[in-house]
Amino acid sequence: MVNDFGSLKGLLIDKIKKNGPISFKDFMALCLYEENLGYYSQDEIRIGKHGDFVTAPHTSKLFGYLLAVQIQQFFEILENQGQELSIAEFGAGTGVLAGDILEYFKRFSNGQFERLRYVMVEPLSKRREVLKKSLSGFKDNIKIVDCLSETGRFRGVVIANELFDAFPVHLIEKKEDEFFEIFVDVSSDEERLVEKAFKISDEALKDYVTIYLSHLPNGYRTEVNLEMKKWIDNLSSSMEKGFCLIIDYGYSREDYYADFRNRGTLLGYSRQRVTEDFFEYPGLIDMTAHVNFSDARLWFEQAGFVAEGFCPQWAFLGGLDMEQTMEKAFGRLEPFSPVLASVKSLIFPQGMGETHKVFVASKGVDKGVDLKGFKMKNDIVRLT
Numbered sequence: 001m002v003n004d005f006g007s008l009k010g011l012l013i014d015k016i017k018k019n020g021p022i023s024f025k026d027f028m029a030l031c032l033y034e035e036n037l038g039y040y041s042q043d044e045i046r047i048g049k050h051g052d053f054v055t056a057p058h059t060s061k062l063f064g065y066l067l068a069v070q071i072q073q074f075f076e077i078l079e080n081q082g083q084e085l086s087i088a089e090f091g092a093g094t095g096v097l098a099g100d101i102l103e104y105f106k107r108f109s110n111g112q113f114e115r116l117r118y119v120m121v122e123p124l125s126k127r128r129e130v131l132k133k134s135l136s137g138f139k140d141n142i143k144i145v146d147c148l149s150e151t152g153r154f155r156g157v158v159i160a161n162e163l164f165d166a167f168p169v170h171l172i173e174k175k176e177d178e179f180f181e182i183f184v185d186v187s188s189d190e191e192r193l194v195e196k197a198f199k200i201s202d203e204a205l206k207d208y209v210t211i212y213l214s215h216l217p218n219g220y221r222t223e224v225n226l227e228m229k230k231w232i233d234n235l236s237s238s239m240e241k242g243f244c245l246i247i248d249y250g251y252s253r254e255d256y257y258a259d260f261r262n263r264g265t266l267l268g269y270s271r272q273r274v275t276e277d278f279f280e281y282p283g284l285i286d287m288t289a290h291v292n293f294s295d296a297r298l299w300f301e302q303a304g305f306v307a308e309g310f311c312p313q314w315a316f317l318g319g320l321d322m323e324q325t326m327e328k329a330f331g332r333l334e335p336f337s338p339v340l341a342s343v344k345s346l347i348f349p350q351g352m353g354e355t356h357k358v359f360v361a362s363k364g365v366d367k368g369v370d371l372k373g374f375k376m377k378n379d380i381v382r383l384t
């Protein structure tokens with residue numbers, strides 16, 4: 001069911017009339033996550049060919065199968081022989097990736113499936129209900145929680161596909177040699193939402209802008225994802241040992257704040273179309289910003305992790321026993337099988353191959369590791 005966006009718009013207008021303008025970040029948080037009204041708080045999230053946007057797990061089950069190959073190597077390195085094997089997925093969406101990874105372990109893991117515990121961490125109750133239903137076939141292996149600390153100190157593998165891009169971001173713009181933060185206000189006729197720029201007052205944002213963005217020219221608009229740091233710090237406090245595998249669209253700092261990207265990366269998606277009109281249909285469109293992987297690396301390291309690798313999705317997936325894994329997923333394929341079209345979308349630069357990046361960090365893993373996924377390419381040094 002699609003929500004009544006009029007209600008969210010009304011709620012936003014009332015809130016702003018009562019308490020004054022809200023930051024774009026708070027606006028984005030309400031649009032995505034407000035109970036019953038936010039984009040992700042509805043019964044159905046429209047991911048997939050007939051929805052608003054497509055993610056890798058919805059493109060081909062090969063994605064989950066290939067990640068399972070990397071996860072098996074993580075488990076080998078973690079050496080918890082005979083003990084429980086844990087995966088924690090954050091922001092599992094509709095549960096497709098979890099289903100594919102569990103299916104791979106069930107079919108091909110020589111007894112590991114029985115020891116596999118798959119935790120899904122999802123703060124929205126609507127999403128947790130949907131996950132419970134869609135993964136009922138794996139009910140003995142799964143646990144659905146709203147916060148990882150519910151499971152005790154975590155040892156194992158954390159995964160997140162397209163999670164960071166769904167975090168609310170601060171929107172900023174430089175004018176007359178000073179950065180301002182964009183807020184959302186109501187128009188004088190009190191019917192529309194409009195932008196209003198204020199001097200930056202958030203201390204963490206002020207520091208970030210001073211350290212990393214002061215060189216940018218006037219007129220430059222961009223976004224800063226400080227929620228990502230909070231998430232990494234939280235993860236670190238509940239994670240004792242293991243690997244964290246992050247997949248998302250994004251860039252190194254240098255590419256993120258390139259001169260030509262002077263309108264930032266913030267976009268809305270509705271029915272496979274891109275929109276920048278965030279104020280007309282709040283709650284009805286997905287809102288997302290690319291990920292700054294240099295920030296991710298720095299914040300993971302500050303939180304006690306070791307950055308293991310960074311590369312485009314094509315290179316990562318290409319290192320994971322591609323041919324054998326394809327055969328496991330689909331059997332022997334004919335040369336022009338339609339299945340190949342979706343596999344190409346995962347790998348080709350016109351699809352997700354180049355735009356999507358993979359970043360891996362480890363915690364408490366003392367020996368040097370040569371991860372399969374970074375066999376073809378490891379650009380970690382670019383994350384400065």
Ligand SMILES: C[S@@+](CC[C@H](N)C(=O)[O-])C[C@H]1O[C@@H](n2cnc3c(N)ncnc32)[C@H](O)[C@@H]1O
Pocket residue numbers: 040047055056057058090091092093094097121122123124127160161162163166231
């Ligand atoms: C873009 S969707 C990703 C969907 C899925 N991973 C996929 O690849 O199809 C983002 C998901 O992250 C969830 N989410 C947002 N903030 C989160 C957080 N702090 N912890 C866990 N999940 C979160 C949202 O509720 C939503 O389900």
